[in-house]
Amino acid sequence: MFVHCCHCRWCQRETGSAFVINAILEADRVELLAGTPEVIDTPSNSGRGQKIARCPTCKVAVWSTYSMPMFRFVRVGTLDDPDIAPPDVHIFTMSKQQWFELPPSSLAFVEYYDSSKVWPAESLERRAAALAKAPST
Template identity: 30%
Template sequence: MTGPRLGGCQCGAVRFSSSGPARALYACHCRECRKQSASAFGMSLVVPRDGLVLLRGTPRSWTRSTDSGRQLRCLFCGECGSRLWHEGAVGIAAVTLKAGALDEPVDFATAIHIWTDRKLPGVVIPPGAVQYPGEPPD
């Protein structure tokens, strides 16, 4: 992809851009991602933190613990509730954009499937896809 990725919430109150190379696209099958996406899995695009620019609005956030014991700050639109991105601890050089918040679709063929030991019955992971039963290695 050339140029910045653009995205935002469902109602348009929050807009952002992200530049820099994406490190990975994750399809996460954990219970928390299923709940936040209200779907069979959550999709997160790992991008450089310093390339993320807020263009409009002020997202709200809340913080939760992860299975690994880390803290995860979850940013969302205070108007419509759309999840926008997640941030780890200060000093971590990447954030995970919620792929559905991007204006242009991501290529799902490249997704790395994580927490597959928690996937819903009947969900089929594409043959040859990289997958991990839990948290992927750093």
């Protein structure tokens, strides 16, 4: 659907890196190839927390879910071919590492953004379909 390169301090701390690249996908389109992920409740900057799913074998974080569990934020670096998912947008650039230079053509936001104004139509349609299938709370 859409790929974030997040530069927030929380993602920096969780990954031990300058940023994380997450592909936001419908949960029913994501599967772990072997085993059952170990899910860890983790605090988040929003205060609502997140659930980080880790590979049962190597313990690497493979995806997170936030307040809408019908979407998974898949760690692009864990894909067999991470080159298929370059960032569509850089977010929380206010806290990016000073040495990191954003590519000149990149779409970047100081904090977050309004997905209805940024995501392509196909991604918005997929998002709406996933939300429509979700059980009411």
